[in-house]
Each structure stands twice: as structure tokens, then as C-alpha cells.
Amino acid sequence: MKRKLTLKLIAKELDVSISTVSKALRDSAEISEDTRQKIKAFAKLYNYKPNNIALSLKNRKTRTIGIIIPQIVHHFFTTVIRGVEQMAREHNYNVIITLSNNDFDKEVLNMELLANGSTDGFILSLSKETMQRDDFRHLTEAIDQGMPVVMFDRIVDEIPCDKVLIDDREGAKLGVNHLIKTGCKKIAIITTEDYITVGKLRTKGYMEALESVGITVDKDLILKLDAIDELNDKAKARIKHFLKGKDIDGVFTINEIFAVTAAKYIMEADKTIPEDVSIVSFSDGELSQHFVPSLTTVSQHGEEMGRKAAELLINKLERPEEEVEQYTTAYIDTSLIERESTKRVK
Amino acid sequence: MKRKLTLKLIAKELDVSISTVSKALRDSAEISEDTRQKIKAFAKLYNYKPNNIALSLKNRKTRTIGIIIPQIVHHFFTTVIRGVEQMAREHNYNVIITLSNNDFDKEVLNMELLANGSTDGFILSLSKETMQRDDFRHLTEAIDQGMPVVMFDRIVDEIPCDKVLIDDREGAKLGVNHLIKTGCKKIAIITTEDYITVGKLRTKGYMEALESVGITVDKDLILKLDAIDELNDKAKARIKHFLKGKDIDGVFTINEIFAVTAAKYIMEADKTIPEDVSIVSFSDGELSQHFVPSLTTVSQHGEEMGRKAAELLINKLERPEEEVEQYTTAYIDTSLIERESTKRVK
């Protein structure tokens, strides 16, 4: 492997001092037009690029934002990343991403990687396992060390940091209200166990929406799965069993995977969507768009979340050190995207 | 923002020298049991972690692998990442990801970010725009500077570096042969323009499979789109138009999106899958799995590709400097995953 070009090498080659080279390349007026041209030509020819590592060490800044997310397949996370990258670029920051694969140890490892010099701060959504274990030491440690952290989507209230959320309860209401408005009377929900915050809040929204129009919540119409992002066979079986022979005309699910799986079993039972059963899903993504029939969703506006998260982080990074700590929680609106799965008014 | 704990700070606090602290923390026998304990206790209490940036600068190694990919939504890329991460972890490397969003400028930017110190080498799949522009200076520059590079999936032959590929031609044959075997006689293909290597090769495999059983290739059954990863309205319209009233009994597509879109229009035309038309798609992902009917796919074994790519890269990184340059191209097998869209033998 060849060695990368450094100021030192250029200096030796052109028989000047290192600082002369440095100044010349930064167009310092101190250096004579002559040598400056000479040095710049040489640097260009051999494609000199300053070493970021050295710069980071010197400046004690990396101008890099880290993102830690559980799973990247999700269209939602992709849009969040895009939002972060937009805002980062506007402020001259770089972005790097690591995945936790919903694995606690991996999340801790990644945080340490990013916290020990590679980034100035990070934006993260907790892994499923982390929320399950209720162990947030890696987070508090990072924060104690002065790493600015912004949490989004899957957050935990107790951690003192900026947060970007959607109003899950309102979003769920939006979705369930739409089912009600299109004539559904017996609406089931497929959600997660309560330790997943988003599941808990969306379940709450579902119940409130029903109650607000005088429908009493029927526990038999609530399925709480111990899964998110991915469905194992057991979870699939539970969905199938849950739907079997149930007298329902609407299903609300807290994510796409639950929705398409439910849709599949509903169609297998020779019911049609939306004529017999309407479906609304939280989280807008590729599955919902391309499914036949396409699914009505509550969209989370990931790009905006990403932009907001990056904005909060950059604010923290660039404010003067002495300023008092204070944390903000920003809410991003949800909106309903109507598609075929709710087209029929019953 | 608080300052991170450094050796210097510990040294000052405990009134010893920096090097004593460093040695104590690394369990050097030189340091007396007494002071060693004292220092370690202090470090642990205040959660000292060495600064990676400083280590990288000193060692001129980051032990970090960079991944640059066009789009992360793809299930395929996620599996590749997983493979890379597995292998990296086994060899004590970290992994950092950046996205090009199929944008040339972004790809260049990301390469520069990763090439200037943050990583020891990288693994990349080219963006659509890069292949279109046929401009690979950013790649050759990085390689010239001694950055080991491994390309996978969307590669370009001329660049001197390790490559990991699937045999696209063979994969396409696998898929098309399966259609033939299940009785299809009039098989269409939806593919990309030839500047996308994978599209070109898969088209070739399609043609060879047909010819090998004596079916003459009908140009009217070939649709070449100027899109990949994402479908704009124009591309959708072209698919719709292409399928309209065509007398076909099988469709092969080079990715999932094309497949589900085609499936949708086929069903809209009141044909059933697989009874009237069978479908096989390249690239196994969530869409194929969850679509109704689920789609038979040619799976790319992304995880294995990722593992192989990481292995090649790490080999390069750890071999002695003097060794002669030589590049390998590894091929990863494809395999057929049968699902409902080809269940019926015609």
C-alpha cells in the first residue's frame, strides 16, 4: 500500500518547510505568489487532500454526525437519513450511519465507536432489545461525557437529551378515525407489547378514537405482538389465528408488515379489501405503496424528522460551551395517505 | 459541552505523568501494583475511553471499513451490510456506511470523506448516475492513493480492484429456465438500459435461456427501462403499455419493483398469477415475500457477498506492504426461491 501524500512529503520534495506548504495551500498572503503556485501545482498534480483524522484531532471537532438506527430496510429510516443528510450538508457536516440490527450489544458497540472521536454527536433510534432490557447506561455515559445526543422515534423519556417525535397517539387517531369515517364499526388493532413506546402510544390513540365516537373497546379485537420490524413464524401464526372467523370490518396496524400480513390472511379467507374489511397502517413505505390493493397509511414524514433532529444536534454543537443545558422535544405532524384499502365507504 | 477525559487530565488529577497513566491502563508490568490500581480505579470511575482519533493518527490505521451504497431501502443491500459487519467483527474492524442516493456528486463526496482518514478502505456499489456518466476518477484517485477498494454488484470492469459479483447471466438463466420448466412459452422481460451492467447481463441470460431451448427471442417482449431502484410515473406507464394486450404467459424482471408493478397491471387486466401469467424476479426482498401472490425470485445471497467483500478487503489491509498488487474477482452463487407466482405448471 502506497503512503498517502502529506504536507511533510510535499515540503521535503519541494525543499520548503511544512508550514510554508500549509500556508500556500490555504492561500495565505504570507507566501509569495511564486512558491504558492509551485506548491499548489504540485499538490494538485499528486492530488493532495488533508488528512481528516489529523484535522479532527487538532480541532477537536470532526464535523461529522453519527446516526444509529435499528434497521435500515425500513423506508421510514431511509427518509429520516435523507432529512439528516440534507440539513447536515447545508451546515457543512458529514454523516455516517451504523446499524444496531435491533441488537443491544451492537448498539452499545456502535455508540462507543461513534462517541470516541469519530463524530461530534449523534442521532439515534433505540433498538428493540434495548427498550426491552430497559438498560440505557451507554446513553447516559455518552451524554455525561458531553456528547450531544438526539433521539427520535423510539425514544425513552428519562434520558436528558433532545428528542424528535411524532405524536403517535394523534397519528393513530387519524388512522382509526378514517376507518370510522368510511363506515367501519368493528375495528381491530394489531400492535406490539407495551414496552415498545410507539406501540403503546398508538394503541392508546386507537382506544381514544373509538371511545370518542362511543364505541367501547373490545379487548378481543386487540392483538399485541412481541415483534417489530420483522415477523417470525410465531407472530404470523398469531395474526392468522387472531383474524380467523372474527367479525370485523376494519383493521388498524402499527406498521406495514403487520398490515400486509393481515391483508394476506384476510384475502385467504375469501374476504375482499376494502369491500369487506378496510385496512389502515401506520408507517408509509414501499410495501404499502406496492401492495395490491395499495394500503392507506399514516405517514410519519421521516424526512422532516431527520431535518429537525439534525437541526437540534447542530444547534447544540455550535452553541457556546457555557450556555445552560436545556432539552427540547419536537413533534412532527403525521398525515393520512389514502389508498385503495379504504376506498369503499361501508 | 463538557470536555472528554484524556490521559493528560487523569495524569494531572493523580499527579503522575501521562506515560505512567498510559502504561497503567494497558497493564504494563513497569508500573507498580499500587499506582496501577489507583489509576485504573480513577479511569473506571470517570469512564475513560481512549480517543479513537488520536489512536488512528498514531497508528495510521482506523480499523474501520467504509461502505458506500446507492440506496439502502433495498433488502439486498441490507443483507450485504450484514455480511460485511459479520466478517468485520470477526476481524475486529468497525463498519461505517454512507449513502449516495444514486447521486454522482454525493458518491464523490462520500468517497472523499471516507478516503481521507476515516477508514482504511472501502466497499462500494456504484450509483446509477455514476454508471451513466461513465466517470470514475474519484475511484482511480482513491486507488492511486493506496486505498484498497472492493466493488460489488454494480461494478465497472476497467477499475483495478477486487470485485465481488454474482453471475448475473447465470442467475437470469436460472430464473427464465424455471419459467420454461413450468410450461411458459411466451416469456417477456422487463429490464434496464444496457448502461446498467446488471441489467445488460441479465438480459443476456434471458436471451440465452430462451435460445437454448429453441425459442427465438422476440424484441417486442423486451422492455428496457431507464430506471432502477425506483419507478417514476413514466416508467410505470411504459410497463403498463408494454403489457397491454400482449399475449404472454411468463414475465421475468430484473428487480422486485418491476415485478410487483408488472404483477399489478397483469391483475388489473383480469389475468391471474400464476394461472395465466407466471412471474419470476431477480433480487429477493420484502416486496417479493409479502406480495400476494408471493413472488418466485432469484436470490443474490447478499450476506455472502458482504462477507466475501469484507474478506477481500481485510486481506488487502493486513498483507505486508511490499507484496505485488493483484486483484481477484469473486463470484457468488445465485439460487432460486420458489413461491406462489410460479406454482402452476401450464
Next chain:
DNA sequence: TTGTACGCGTTATCAT
């Protein structure tokens, strides 16, 4: 106009 010295955080080598 150019060069020297220092510091960012770390470790390895060489004193003491």
C-alpha cells in the same frame, strides 16, 4: 517571505 515551535491524545522508546 519563510521557518520554528507548539498542541491536539496516544503510545513506544529511551532516560532517570
Next chain:
DNA sequence: ATGATAACGCGTACAA
């Protein structure tokens, strides 16, 4: 057993 020093690559205040 402990400490001083140099080096990784860079930029800048200061000296010449």
C-alpha cells in the same frame, strides 16, 4: 518504578 520525548499530520502564533 516513573518520567521525558518523539512521532502520527495539521494549522497557527510567533520568530527570524
